[in-house]
Amino acid sequence: MRVLLVSANREDGDMRVPALGMASVGAAAERAGHDTRLLDLMIETEPRRALEKAIADFGPDAIGISVRNIDNQCMRHPRFLLDQARDAVALCREASAAPIILGGAGYSILPGPILEYLGADMGIAGEGERGFPELLARIGAGLDPGALPGLYRAGGEGGAPCAYVQDLDELPLPDPRLLARSLAGAADAPVPVQSRRGCPLACSYCSTPTIEGRIVRRRSPEAVVDWMARWTAEGFRRFYFVDNTFNLPADYAADLCGAILRARLDVDWRCILVPVDLTPELAELMARAGCREVSLGFESGSAALLRGMGKPYDPVEVRLASERLRHAGIARMGFLLLGGPGETEATARESLDFAESLELESLMITIGVRIYPGTDVARFARGEGVISSDAELLHPRFYMARGLEDRLHALAAERQSRNPGWIL
DSSP: OEEEEEEOOOOOTTSOOOOHHHHHHHHHHHHTTOEEEEEEGGGOSSHHHHHHHHHHHHOOSEEEEEOOOSBOOOSSSOOBOHHHHHHHHHHHHHHOOSOEEEESHHHHHSHHHHHHHHTOSEEEOSOHHHHHHHHHHHHHTTOOOOSOTTEEETTTEEOOOOOOOSOGGGSOOOOTHHHHGGGTTOTTOOEEEOOEEOOOOOOTTOOHHHHHOSSOEEOOHHHHHHHHHHHHHTTOOEEEEOOSOTTSSHHHHHHHHHHHHHTTOOOEEEEEEOSSSOOHHHHHHHHHTTEEEEEEEEEOSOHHHHHHTTOSOOHHHHHHHHHHHHHHTOEEEEEEEESOTTOOHHHHHHHHHHHHHHTOSEEEEEESEEOOTTSHHHHHHHHHTSSOTTOOOSSOOEEOOTTOHHHHHHHHHHHHHHOTTEEO
């Protein structure tokens, strides 16, 4: 079959984010024998014309549309982003009779409501590398798609539980040619690398377990490094490990760093780190392997709030991890999340004082917690009457500790004025 995959995301933000997930699904479709084309609307100056041309020139038998983001997760200035994908679906409907199939991280959070809102035919929640080729095979054979894991169909049919591949080495990594054009014109944009999926943490606000599951599943370090080497051969040397918890498990992180060193890759990279299980030895090993910056999402400086968020660490461990990173020469970008359940002006000041004391290179402050289905924050919000029991969380809804929004913004802005690396 001729398969056109479209990334509908148009949000460039501070860092170019090429469509790694879509390219991975495209690689799986190619492996299954399908003629596959990718279109990243992020890089198209005239996205409508580019999509019309792709459909006219290629004549797809099936069209997949990747949904990366639902909204910008900003309470004070919210932007609903699904209309980008909705426009793409409508144009595909006008230009082609091919079935339209949704996927992507954003889609997996609310698959049924998003399918209905966008007006597509089907969608696959969770990992698409296995489910999408199976769906194409059934469509190509003229068979009913049945109850494939994670498959949703228009009209409310389907919704079978997602199935996660345990050994990620079974899934192909996309050839750099499938992503290189997405990075054209963005010389400083890093190549995204995903070495593992799934998050073992139970953070009260997070949608990651819905998307990837709670069990950590890995690629072999050798497979990851071989893929990075293919990129370096094409002239790329900056990478971003998009794993939610690079240092969990710690022994895998050490093995991955060792594989990078053995391959003698001349690369710089950043990652997302949890402030637990970070020994001085691991921090030094990361630095020697090319790690230059970490995203250190500690979220609060209050021990009580961290417990309420379900975090497996306290401020003492955050400070220890921060100091070990600093000693290793790795820059630290911290994250604070203010306004959640239990927040008071006193705990907010405690968090801001704590963040200031760490002397981080940069800090991102988010005020207000996006409410996602199935999270503890959603249950708490219902209990407080912030949202109703049947609230549709497709359009962004936020939890904010009562009466604190303006005060938190004022406190954060005052601290930002004397900390040039802070972002609000």
